[in-house]
Amino acid sequence: MLQANWLQWLRMPSKLSQKGVLGMNQRNHSYIGRYNDRRLYPLVDNKLKTKQIALQAGAKVPELIGVIHNQAEVRQLKKLIPRASGFVIKPAQGSGGKGIMVITHQDDGRFFKPSGAEVSSADLERHVSNILAGLFSLGGKNDVALIESLIEFDDRLLKFSYEGVPDIRVVVFHGFPVMAMMRCSTAASDGKANLHQGAVGVGLDIASGRAVNAVQFDHPIRHHPDTQADLSTLQVDNWTELLQLASSAWEMTRLGYVGTDIVLDKTRGPMILELNARPGLAIQIANACGLLPRLKYIEQQLDSGQLTVLSLQERVSFSQQHFLREACF
């Protein structure tokens, strides 16, 4: 019994590489290290810069209402925020969703968070001061605060997420979308969309935007643990448009290996939330599929010199043709 176990573990590396699973070392060495120019990282590490380049490229992003650069400008916060609608205050260089304050509605100078808790305007000003002081940024660097309009989430997908906005992560390699997943928050993940904190990862077929597989804590599931929605019925509309938006990250940043995070707005459609120069490997588990064959296939095609001049639309349809996948629920 023990021996059989040992053999199984010994065979694991070859099994995994047969499935084309990308490991952390290979990701760092052969993809991030090789294709992502260090010089370009500030473009994606700073949400304000990301937003600027996205707007220049004509991509849709959550609407920027205003930026507060220093303590002196904090007093103008009241003038900046919209009179009646909801809004979001976030740090430009925050990591892991820290420091994001969502105000869903307001009533005559009183502000309300999604949970219904009331926030005063003094609370808002203190939050902005904290952002400026670097409380939420990596290494405590001084930061700027962004004020964005609230995303009105698409109702049709609402049942797949619990107390939080689901987002769609697309890994884009040289402008080709290679793999996608939707991250749905759960009670376990406390409204956050991080897979290792317990969010549900739903792998999406690149060809159709249909769910192919779903996992929580690395184990396959079929129903959302809180809303009980059948995850196999998940289907993202306007999928090609969404992939084109995600893949335009290549034109914006010239980062060869990048993760694009997209949210779906009820009225404005898919919008780029942020970009990530070091996208994680959990997307493979959510899709029950390795990244390597797809990455190698594109590398091969690029080396043969045929794919270099393809337009955005051509790249997306290339991926949709070649990365078709059956659901495995």
Add this chain to the structure above:
Amino acid sequence: MTRRIPFYLLILLLLVVGIGLSIYRHDVYSVPWTPEETREQWVVEARIKFIAQGDPVNVVMQAPDTQAGFTLIDESTASQGYGFAMVEEDGERSAQWSIRSASEEQLIYYKARFLVDPQAAINTLPPDAPLQPVVFEPQRQTAALALLEEAHRRSADTVTLARALVMQFNDQSNQNAALLLNSIRREQALVALLAMQGVTARVVPVLALKDGRRRQSMTPMVELWSEQTGRWLLFDPVTGKAGQNNRLLVWGKSYQALLDVVGGRHSDISFSMLEQDIPASQATWEKVQAEDLLNFSIHSLPVEEQAMFKTIMLIPVGALIVVFLRIIVGIKTSGTFMPVLIAVAFVQTQLLTGIVGFLVIVGTGLLIRSYLSHLNLLLVARISAVIIAVILMISVLAVIAYRVGLVEGLSITFFPMIILSWTIERMSVLWEEEGPKEVLVQGGGSLLTAVLVYLAMTHELVSHLTFNFVGLQLVILAIILLLGNYTGYRLTELRRFRPLAEVR
């Protein structure tokens, strides 16, 4: 693949040069591969410092000689512009430096090499002067006589007499001993009391040999003359232990006359020492000493710097282990090389004390840090506050350990405080962002790595190889460069991606 060729050539070059240098050192200088084949040898360096005043300067230092347990192999000195002579007078050796005129701070180095040698040929000289009778003033004389009477009753010979006296000295409640030790030092009191009993004794400077120590000073000890054996016997006036051991080096004949500087002020002498694993034969040693660029030896440096290098040369081994654990195994640590620094601290504190100290400091630090995070401080101020908290904690722990009688607890000061503060800060942020489980994973990973690095660093063979074969550093560098190219799975990923292997 072709653009990788220069890289692999570099690796090959590093390996060839590294292994070549090591083989060269082994063959030509006969430095053995394993520590067992060597004989223990101590290099002791005296560093004399004083401020000259522009006048002629004459420095006289007692010099050590072959003695029970140690054979003096050679000695050398470094001093700028000084005339030097070794003088031997009535069996007393001294090193003398002189210069016509010197000013400002002066440094003189004297280096001696001793082979640990149980069969050392000793040349014993009897006491040069007849015994001087000692008389204290009346009150102390009474105390001294009482002490002697008690000691005499409880002893059979010279050594047991001395030991009985030391036992009374160590007895806190002994009024007579307290009265006597109030006015003179313990070793002087012992010599005086023995003289009253007709036993010749003298206070000698003794160096306690501890590998890699710097800035050490002499300990005064007592030598007893035994008429029957015709020998001097070393006696520790604090513990009462008699006899030479291979960790105590007698430097001269008189503690008082260790150093005499004429023409300088603020004179000071300190000692560094180093244990070396070197083949016993004198002939081989002569070869090593001959300066040779190809020898690539750090053994030509002053002993003080060599002692430092003994630790520094171990750090690449620690780095190699960290690289291996992170790239091949996939262990998460808090701060990439923090475990290496913790391991270096463990070398000083010993493993168990080290682990307990680390856990206590980081644990308490996390509690303090969680309070600080309520205060909503800026990062630099917060970390500075944590640093001060860590320093206070270390002081309190050291005092408590000392009071309870745990002398090992004092070594807690060897922990790198700034690094520990950063560790606490990082763990605390991790706790807030990812929860306590991740803190356990990364804290445990760091501790495990530190223990493995410690085990490697304290391994006799490892420290022998790294210190004696500098070429091996190039081999380690080559391995690390190769590991930097490893793109296979980490061991922890085999577990993480296991569901993927089972997909059809």
